[in-house]
Amino acid sequence: MIWWQDDQSLPFPDELLQLADTGERTADGALYLVGQAGDSFLSEFPEARVAVDNGRYLVVSLTNDERAKAEQANSACFGVSPVPENSHVLRTVPAPLQAPTARSTITDLVSESELIASCTVLAGFRTRHSLSSEFTSASDWARTRLQSFGFAVATQTITVGGSPSSNLVADKSGTGANRRLVIATAHLDSINISGGAGAPAPGADDNASGSAGVVEIGRVLGPQSSENDLRLILFGGEEEGLHGSRQYVAALTPADRARLDAVINMDMIGTLNVPAPTVLLEGAPVSQQLMNDLSDAANEYTSLTVQTSLNPFASDHVPFINAGLPALLTIEGSDSNNTSIHTANDTLDKVNGALAAQIVRMNVAVLARRLHLNDVPAAALSAVGSAAADLTGDQSADIVGFGDAGVWVSLNNG
Structure with missing residues (x-):
């Protein structure tokens, strides 16, 4: 395994050196890549032998028994897989050497104040747990907003642990003869893991911010005419194990699968965890071109630092990728530094509207291109x-x- 960082004056990680020694930190098993939301893996396995800690991604040493225990945890918040060979786990994309020429774009219609207003409404519900009446109320609010932007909105019934919940699906048809399908998604539900289903779970960053991003995309692109079809989806059941997106993908018609051009998922886009505004683009080889487009858009229209990874886990882009469909997650950089998620402390004061607006502008640029907007x-x-x-x-x-x-x-x- 090669450890590489931009500043070559920094030392090789002590943890890796120690794991190579013969002392008590010796790697008793193989090295595995862990993807975690927050610090979910380390909270459940505090004694894990960590070789590299990059926040969202860890490299840990696990024996066969330890790996089996991690897999049996069946957590919706982390995943464990062998360290991939001959690939980057995480890389930072160099910024362009020259700033672009100023010009007016559709991305300028993205409004930070509109995003914060939507976040305020959604985080104002006591909880948006997928099985709560408040989740239904939040979905009804989003339905009304998206309908006002010209979308035809439908509810897809799903099950979460055997109980009913729903996805909200909003469609705007294009004018082309052979229309492609372009999708933007976020999960609407929230959760308080330690407090249980009845506990306060405002979920301002996770994921009122991403849901507000979907609504804002609807506000900006809904009134526009395009050749291709735009579909916006707010999933339920994400926090319990991606139930909404799994069931949505399973129900996709062969025709929609064949014409699906791109899926951009937004999950936690509103907390500034490091000084420089940063976005992580997480996908798979099937979504490499989409990743390239988003990286270009970030450099062209925002001041975001861009990080990329081809190791997807624990959000609603994963079921699409598993079905061979081009999907990608856009998420705030260093999201594991955000320790408020999944608690009552994930409140509106933690949301940075400027960061969220930049991520939405990046997404709007790519969606607009793939939709082939008319005048x-x-x-x-x-x-x-x-x-x-x-x-x-x-x-x-x-x-x-x-x-x-x-x-x-x-x-x-x-």
């Missing part, structure tokens, strides 16, 4: 001072290009 009305961009974007005088903003990072329109006649 964007000039009035829609008036908030960013782009009246000159109407190059042809037909009261619509002319789309000048579909770059790798998204859809953009000219700010001037040059």
Whole structure:
């Protein structure tokens, strides 16, 4: 195993050196990669022999018995797998050397204040546990909002531990003859693990922030005309084991599977865990091009530091990937530093609206490109001072290009 970090003056991790010795820290078993939400794995296995701790990703030494115990835990919050060979577990994407030329884009319509307003509503419910009446109320609120943006909204009944819950599915049809399907998702439910189903679980970051992101995408893209179809999904049952997304993928028709272009999942996009605003793009080889597009969009339209990983776990992108479909998670960087999730302390004051808005802007850029937006009305961009974007005088903003990072329109006649 190779340990690599940008600052080569930093020493090789003591933990790895110790595991190679013959003392009590000797690796009694093989090395395994652990993906964890928060510090869920270390909380359950505090005596684990950790070789590398990168927060969300750990490399640990496990005997066969220890691995079996970890697998039997059947946790929705962590996963254990052999350390992958010849691949990056986590890498930081270098920022571009030159800043892009200023121009007005559809991403400028993303509103931090709208995101915070939606987070405020969702985190205002005592809980959004998948089996609670408050979850239903939160879903009803989201339904009303998405319908107001022009979406046809339906409820998909699911089961969580044998009891009924639901997914909310909102569709906006495109105008093309052979329409592709582009999906944005988040889980609507929250949980208080130690307190149980009846305990307060505001879930402001996990995952009112991601759900607010889906609603904001609906507000920005719903009024626009596009060639391809846009579908927004708010899943239930994520916290208990990805029930909503598993059952949704299982029920996908062969036709929708064949035309599915991309799935962008948002889970915890609102807490600034490190000084530099950072996003992790987590997918698999099937979603490599989508990862590249999002990385380009982040560099083009935001100041986000981008990290990437091809080791997916523990969120609603995983069932799509397991079905061979191109899906990817967008999540705040260093999410394991956020110790408030799954408790009553995951409150609105922990949410950083500026970070959430940047992640949503990145996602909107890629969604817009893959939707193939038709002409964007000039009035829609008036908030960013782009009246000159109407190059042809037909009261619509002319789309000048579909770059790798998204859809953009000219700010001037040059």
